[in-house]
Amino acid sequence: MKPIKAFFGDGEKLFAFPTLELIQELEAKTGFGIGELVARLRQHAYSVDETNQIIRLGLIGGGTTPAEAARLVGTYATARPLVESYMLAMQIITELYAGPEEEEPAPEDDFDFPQDEAHSFRAMWSEPEQADEPHPFRAVWMNAEQAQEAASALADDMRAAYEEV
Secondary structure, eight states, X not given: OOOEXXXXXXXXXXXXXXXXXXXXXXXXXXXXXXXXXXXXXXXXXOOHHHHHHHHHHHHHHTTOOHHHHHHHIIIIITTSOHHHHHHHHHXXXXXXXXXXOOSSOOOXXXXXXXXXXXXXXXXXXSOOTTOSSOOGGGGGGSOHHHHHHHHHHHHHHHHHHHHHO
């Protein structure tokens, strides 16, 4: 997996799962195989510990020491709105599972079948072109600043709704 850069805690961090051993550690810590873990996150049937483990092990794979990764997760993942950790975990796990998003479409193959986004894993979770409102999973492919703004707006909306009750 190519490392991804995202804002977490006090700055930009690198996240990656560069080895099979790190993926197996994620499976052992969460109790789920990688495919089931991806499905749980996509269905919003995840636990806080699962998102924290994805972030912690992703930090370690990105070069952060295990002690620093545990400190960062303990300090920032649990002290912020859950949607922020969820969105970061989804970004990390999608990169691991689907690979990097292609910058430009792949060329047509020998059989003249275009190898476009219509058949990609990522396309299954993005909103249709004609949609009036964005699909909730679209935030996974935002950059760190856009994701932070979206999470803050969602948190503000949730606070306002709570105050109305």
